[in-house]
Amino acid sequence: MKFNKKDIISIRDFSKEEIVYLLDLAKKMENLSGKEKLLAGKVLATVFYEPSTRTRLSFETAMLKLGGTVTGFSDPNASSVAKGETLYDTMKMLDGYIDIIVLRHPIEGAARRAAETADVPVINGGDGANQHPTQTLLDLYTIVKSKGKLDGLKVAMVGDLKYGRTVHSLAAALSHFNVKLIFVAPLSLKMPDDLLGELTVSYIETDKLEDAMQADVVYMTRIQKERFPDPIDYEKVKGVYVLSEKILQNAKKGLKVMHPLPRVDEIATDVDSTENAIYFEQAKNGVTMRQALLALLLGRLK
Amino acid sequence: MNKDKKIKELSVSAIKEGTVIDHIPARHTFKVADILKLQDLENSVVIATNLKSTKLGMKGIIKTSGLFLDKKLLQKISLIAPKATVSKIKNYKAIEKTKLERPKLLNNIIKCVNPNCITNNEPMDTKFVVEKEKPLLVRCRYCERSSNELELL
Numbered sequence: 001m002k003f004n005k006k007d008i009i010s011i012r013d014f015s016k017e018e019i020v021y022l023l024d025l026a027k028k029m030e031n032l033s034g035k036e037k038l039l040a041g042k043v044l045a046t047v048f049y050e051p052s053t054r055t056r057l058s059f060e061t062a063m064l065k066l067g068g069t070v071t072g073f074s075d076p077n078a079s080s081v082a083k084g085e086t087l088y089d090t091m092k093m094l095d096g097y098i099d100i101i102v103l104r105h106p107i108e109g110a111a112r113r114a115a116e117t118a119d120v121p122v123i124n125g126g127d128g129a130n131q132h133p134t135q136t137l138l139d140l141y142t143i144v145k146s147k148g149k150l151d152g153l154k155v156a157m158v159g160d161l162k163y164g165r166t167v168h169s170l171a172a173a174l175s176h177f178n179v180k181l182i183f184v185a186p187l188s189l190k191m192p193d194d195l196l197g198e199l200t201v202s203y204i205e206t207d208k209l210e211d212a213m214q215a216d217v218v219y220m221t222r223i224q225k226e227r228f229p230d231p232i233d234y235e236k237v238k239g240v241y242v243l244s245e246k247i248l249q250n251a252k253k254g255l256k257v258m259h260p261l262p263r264v265d266e267i268a269t270d271v272d273s274t275e276n277a278i279y280f281e282q283a284k285n286g287v288t289m290r291q292a293l294l295a296l297l298l299g300r301l302k
Numbered sequence: 303m304n305k306d307k308k309i310k311e312l313s314v315s316a317i318k319e320g321t322v323i324d325h326i327p328a329r330h331t332f333k334v335a336d337i338l339k340l341q342d343l344e345n346s347v348v349i350a351t352n353l354k355s356t357k358l359g360m361k362g363i364i365k366t367s368g369l370f371l372d373k374k375l376l377q378k379i380s381l382i383a384p385k386a387t388v389s390k391i392k393n394y395k396a397i398e399k400t401k402l403e404r405p406k407l408l409n410n411i412i413k414c415v416n417p418n419c420i421t422n423n424e425p426m427d428t429k430f431v432v433e434k435e436k437p438l439l440v441r442c443r444y445c446e447r448s449s450n451e452l453e454l455l
Contacts, residue, residue, distance in 0.1 A: 010446060012446065086424050086425070087420070087424055088424065088426070106418075107418055107419070107420050107423050108416060108418050108419050108420065108444065108445035108446070108447070109419050109420035109421065109442065109443075109444025109445040109446070110420045110444075112420070112443065112444045113420045113424065113426065113444060127420075127445075128418055128445070129418070130445055130446055131446065194448060
């Protein structure tokens, strides 16, 4: 297959074939890793209009591992943005001397705008509540790597399914495959109806964590305090799901636990040492996936 | 039936040059008037609504003298009145009759309802993709938020 996209902006942009292609590419990358300086002489700009240490470090590590260099900012207050420069102007400027851009921005649609403005490839590192496609790709890659497949799996998503951008994109991406989904959330945080309407796979909704134990993969999420308009609503649901070793004793054999991190209290630390836990491996896979994407968009890997 | 016919005759004869928009769903007649900013016009305007229509059940008609519609306005009207017909009147005669068509891609025709969308935070054009015709569902090309007919205009 020929991959024709210049940018990675939204998981919506990708066909099933393209997703499979990118997952295969990450596997290929894993086999090369460290041996070849594929991106020597290339410069990545991490342009972060809001802090996200995890995503930024993951991209920067990916670039450095491939022999490239990194520049950028993660505090827009210290840059010309604070002087009122438009995203358009910032992108036009960077376009002149950077080889590839990773953009993180609090405004939805900023990444698409940046990609239309810059000639060099743009990767969306998260645009407000909208998309974070590399997270979704690394999640899929982690599932494939640990279960050997996507088709035929039961995947449970637990926690904040209303505001959680990660689970929205993951559910949409999994819709390309023959999976069954289990959504575990309190009523006030259930998956929005318009997203459910877009799903093309079968799913069940429940508010019991125990129901997730029949799945092959359980994707835990943090309930984010900052998303709640009313703090009382947050108090009602905080700490509602805590996955522990004890609960996992009823798990289907080979069940794997994922989490985009950071976790607060939704996975007890006694889970870390079980064979079920793969969330730190998941973070590590993020570097591999991003290496693959950087090398692909810079024309050094097919 | 007679009554409707009378209104039609009256209003047509009132316009020497201008535009007649027929077959507007009655519930959207005043929204179309809004889009055309008829309240700012000084020329004569006739707005009729809740007229019986075999196609639409209830329809509205707007006749404006001295006003001709550009492509952008026609596209905007097509979002809420996809079956409307627009006639250009010169010398009391309809010289051109167009059936509205909804474009698949809306370039800078409507604003995004999401205040946190880049299109509402930077000087730029909006873009929407029509995802579903009935009921209308469009998606912002930037923030990817979908909007229905009621949210749009």
